[in-house]
Amino acid sequence: MCWRDAGGCQCRAAMGVSRLCRPGSWLLLARRGPVPKVTTWTHRSFRTSITLLKQDDFTKILSNELEKVHKKVKDALPGSDWTPFKSMDHLPPEHADIVIVGGGVIGWSVAYWLKKMQTKKKAYNVLVVERDTTYSHASTVLSAGGIRQQFSRPENIQMSLFGAHFLRNINEYLGILNEDPVDVQFNPSGYLFLSSEKGAEILEENYRVQREQGAKVALLSPEQLKKKFPWINTQDVALASYGLENEGWFDPWLLLSALRRKALSMGVLHCHGEVTGFNYVTQEMVTSDGDPVNFRRIHEVIVSFK
Numbered sequence: 001m002c003w004r005d006a007g008g009c010q011c012r013a014a015m016g017v018s019r020l021c022r023p024g025s026w027l028l029l030a031r032r033g034p035v036p037k038v039t040t041w042t043h044r045s046f047r048t049s050i051t052l053l054k055q056d057d058f059t060k061i062l063s064n065e066l067e068k069v070h071k072k073v074k075d076a077l078p079g080s081d082w083t084p085f086k087s088m089d090h091l092p093p094e095h096a097d098i099v100i101v102g103g104g105v106i107g108w109s110v111a112y113w114l115k116k117m118q119t120k121k122k123a124y125n126v127l128v129v130e131r132d133t134t135y136s137h138a139s140t141v142l143s144a145g146g147i148r149q150q151f152s153r154p155e156n157i158q159m160s161l162f163g164a165h166f167l168r169n170i171n172e173y174l175g176i177l178n179e180d181p182v183d184v185q186f187n188p189s190g191y192l193f194l195s196s197e198k199g200a201e202i203l204e205e206n207y208r209v210q211r212e213q214g215a216k217v218a219l220l221s222p223e224q225l226k227k228k229f230p231w232i233n234t235q236d237v238a239l240a241s242y243g244l245e246n247e248g249w250f251d252p253w254l255l256l257s258a259l260r261r262k263a264l265s266m267g268v269l270h271c272h273g274e275v276t277g278f279n280y281v282t283q284e285m286v287t288s289d290g291d292p293v294n295f296r297r298i299h300e301v302i303v304s305f306k
C-alpha cells in the first residue's frame, strides 16, 4: 500500500479538493512490494465527509486560520508568557547548553540570570528539569520567606542587600509587558536579635560588620527594647540588634512563580521529569607542568518520565 500517496490525497481532500491519486508517486513506493495493477489505482479517488467548498468559503476559512496564526505569533513576542514549547512540557529538547536540575527558587533564579546575562553573540539554550510540579517537598515553598542582613560575613550581608533591592524593585527585574505586575508581598518589618551577657560581644561585633557593609541595623539597650516592644520580657537580655530597613518577609511561592514566568518569557525551556543520571566524556589534558590530567565532562543528562 502506498502510505505516502494516501496521506497526500487525504490531506488535499480535507481541504475540500478531492482528487485522483497520481500514479507517478504511487509507483515510487510500490517498488518495495509486489506491483499492483496500475489501471486499478489510476481510477481510485479519496472521499471525504467534508462537502466540497466554494472558492469564497475556502478563502474565508484560510483567512480565519491566518488570523489565528497571526495572534499566536503576536502573543509570542516579548511581554507574554506564551511559549511554543508548551505542548512539549513532558519532553525535553534533544540538546541544551545548560541543564538545571530542579525548578525551585534557585533553579529558576539561575535560569533567569543566565538568560539576562547572555549576549546576542552568545545565547544559551537553558533547560530546567523539575520532577514535582506541585513542589510539595521543595524548601522554597516550605520556607518562611524571611530576609535579613544580620549576618556575620560581609559576603552574606552583600548578597542579602542585593536581595532586598531585588525585592523592592522586583518589577524592574521580573515584570512583563502587558502582564500583571509582580507583588511578592514584601513586608520589611525588621528582624530582632536578642543576646544575653554572654553573647553581647559577638552581637556587637556582627553589628559593626553589618554597618560597615551598609546594612541599616541598630543596637538597642534593654530599656530601648522595652520602649519599642513593651510586650517583650527583657529580663536577662543584655543587648538587642534590630534591622531598620530591608529585613522582613515575603511570599516565597509568589517569588518562585514570578521567576519562573519571567524565565519562560525569556526563552528558558522546562520539562517535567526526574534527572536520574549523567553520561560523561573523558578528556585528557596536560597541565602547565606537563602532567596529564583527565577531566570528566557531562555529555548527556538522563531524564526519566513517569
Ligand SMILES: Cc1cc2nc3c(=O)[nH]c(=O)nc-3n(C[C@H](O)[C@H](O)[C@H](O)COP(=O)(O)OP(=O)(O)OC[C@H]3O[C@@H](n4cnc5c(N)ncnc54)[C@H](O)[C@@H]3O)c2cc1C
Pocket (backbone or CB within 6 Å): 101, 102, 103, 104, 105, 106, 107, 129, 130, 131, 132, 135, 137, 138, 139, 140, 141, 142, 143, 144, 145, 146, 147, 273, 274, 275, 276
Ligand atoms: C522550613 C524552612 C524554612 C526556611 N526559611 C527560610 C527563610 O526564612 N529565609 C531564607 O532565605 N531561606 C529559608 N529557608 C531555606 C530556603 O527555603 C532554601 O534555601 C531555598 O528554598 C532552596 O531553594 P532550592 O531551589 O535550592 O531548593 P528547593 O526549593 O527544594 O527546590 C529543589 C527542587 O529540585 C527538585 N529536584 C530535586 N532533585 C531532582 C531531580 N533529580 N530531578 C528533577 N528535579 C529535582 C525538587 O523537586 C525541588 O522542586 C527555609 C527552608 C525551610 C525548609
